[in-house]
Each structure stands twice: as C-alpha cells, then as structure tokens.
Amino acid sequence: MKQSEVKSLSTAELQEKLGETKQSYADLKMAHAISPLENPVQLRSVRRTIARIATELTNREVQ
Secondary structure, X not given: OOHHHHHHOOHHHHXXXXXXXXXXXXXXXXXXHHOOOOOOHHHHHHHHHHHHHHHHHHHHHHO
C-alpha cells in the first residue's frame, strides 16, 4: 500500500486496515517460523505498510 493510498482513506478505514494488516503480519510470521516463506520479503513490505498507516494516524491526531 502506497502513501498516497493511505492518505486517501478516512481515519476509521485506516484503523480497520491497521488491524487487518497487523493480523496478516502475525499470520505471516507464524507461517515463516514453521516453514520458510517462499518470498520472505513479504514480511518487510507488510511491516512497512503497518508503519505507513500508523504514521498517518499519528499525524492526523496531532493536527
């Protein structure tokens, strides 16, 4: 998910997306612990998406 996509979502949508993405990350980490993922770069991209969403939510709270 790109930063422009994150900025276009409402705050409620961002919070919902953050929960879904965190769950997806937890599932990926568990799958990777059991047997290596075919594409371990997925972990990094999901983690960065979580950071983008969290940063946008924090920016909206401050303003």
